Amino acid sequence: MARAISMVENRGSGWSTLLKELFSYTGKSRVIGLTGAPGAGKSTLVDQLARLYRKQEQTVGIIAVDPTSPYSGGAILGDRIRMQDHFADPGIYIRSMATRGSLGGLARTTADVATVLDASGRDVILIETVGVGQDEVDIVRLADITVVILVPGMGDDVQTIKAGIMEIADIFVINKSDREGAERVEREIRALQSLAIRKDGWTPPIVKTVASEGKGIEELGAAVIEYEAYLKKENLALKKSTDNWQERLVEMLRDAMLERARAQLGGGSIARLAAEVAEHKRDPYSLIEEIVGKKI
Numbered sequence: 001m002a003r004a005i006s007m008v009e010n011r012g013s014g015w016s017t018l019l020k021e022l023f024s025y026t027g028k029s030r031v032i033g034l035t036g037a038p039g040a041g042k043s044t045l046v047d048q049l050a051r052l053y054r055k056q057e058q059t060v061g062i063i064a065v066d067p068t069s070p071y072s073g074g075a076i077l078g079d080r081i082r083m084q085d086h087f088a089d090p091g092i093y094i095r096s097m098a099t100r101g102s103l104g105g106l107a108r109t110t111a112d113v114a115t116v117l118d119a120s121g122r123d124v125i126l127i128e129t130v131g132v133g134q135d136e137v138d139i140v141r142l143a144d145i146t147v148v149i150l151v152p153g154m155g156d157d158v159q160t161i162k163a164g165i166m167e168i169a170d171i172f173v174i175n176k177s178d179r180e181g182a183e184r185v186e187r188e189i190r191a192l193q194s195l196a197i198r199k200d201g202w203t204p205p206i207v208k209t210v211a212s213e214g215k216g217i218e219e220l221g222a223a224v225i226e227y228e229a230y231l232k233k234e235n236l237a238l239k240k241s242t243d244n245w246q247e248r249l250v251e252m253l254r255d256a257m258l259e260r261a262r263a264q265l266g267g268g269s270i271a272r273l274a275a276e277v278a279e280h281k282r283d284p285y286s287l288i289e290e291i292v293g294k295k296i
């Protein structure tokens with residue numbers, strides 16, 4: 001498994017052959033994406049959810065995305081220590097990804113790693129990502145269920161985070177509810193929810209947790225089941241999956257086309273062309289048309 005994941009992550013030779021073969025075995029895992037500000041308690045919550053699912057005799061795959069990013073410095077060590085509990089349990093597979101800025105998009109690579117875990121027969125896949133940018137929004141979009149984690153006492157947190165992340169939440173978690181202000185955060189979320197009704201008619205529930213003490217975890221598990229039941233009842237699961245695939249296909253196409261254009265150009269020439277444009281020796285518009293072979 002580790003070798004398969006590395007191959008896919010690094011685009012090692014044979015990666016696409018592997019994914020092609022694996023695809024027919026996928027689509028059975030429940031993929032849950034968890035996102036939130038640095039230090040919100042994502043890893044603690046993932047750890048607790050993993051425990052819950054293991055108790056129900058489900059196998060779990062965990063992908064911790066980009067734990068070495070400057071947003072969450074030191075998390076890798078913290079995650080290792082916290083998750084050591086599980087290391088003896090073959091029912092849990094944990095993988096950290098730190099591929100920001102490398103081959104392909106982070107979202108695509110994460111999706112491909114999830115594909116490997118899915119094909120391996122994991123019942124549940126938990127993806128932890130720091131909710132800060134477009135990459136993360138793209139990552140959680142590939143999940144079947146997206147959990148957005150907020151914490152009290154971060155002032156205008158709800159306000160700042162709402163732009164990108166709020167819309168993608170299927171379930172809200174207010175972690176660190178042992179701290180003062182959990183009710184206020186809940187009120188703020190409710191206020192935002194009353195302004196925008198979701199297209200699918202689902203009102204994301206708000207679950208209060210104290211992850212460090214294992215409180216509220218069963219409620220979170222129940223909220224996940226409730227959402228899944230809603231998708232099923234309303235026949236929305238396939239639609240959601242189709243929407244996700246539409247995004248992913250565009251993304252994959254973009255990558256493939258870019259790769260092809262790069263290969264045609266040969267190494268180093270993008271830099272040379274950029275210099276020519278910078279020196280106004282040629283215009284970028286005709287240049288791009290030439291590269292993609294569209295001559296008007």
Ligand SMILES: Nc1nc2c(ncn2[C@@H]2O[C@H](COP(=O)(O)OP(=O)(O)OP(=O)(O)O)[C@@H](O)[C@H]2O)c(=O)[nH]1
Nearest residue numbers: 038039040041042043044072075175176210211212
């Ligand atoms: N008081 C309190 N502390 C908590 C709770 N949940 C987690 N913590 C603590 O918050 C700190 C950060 O928790 P993590 O699980 O590492 O948070 P994270 O969101 O994964 O952090 P990054 O991956 O670095 O972004 C740890 O010291 C946890 O023990 C909670 O419910 N209440």
Ligand SMILES: [Mg+2]
Nearest residue numbers: 042043075079
């Ligand atoms: Mg973490």
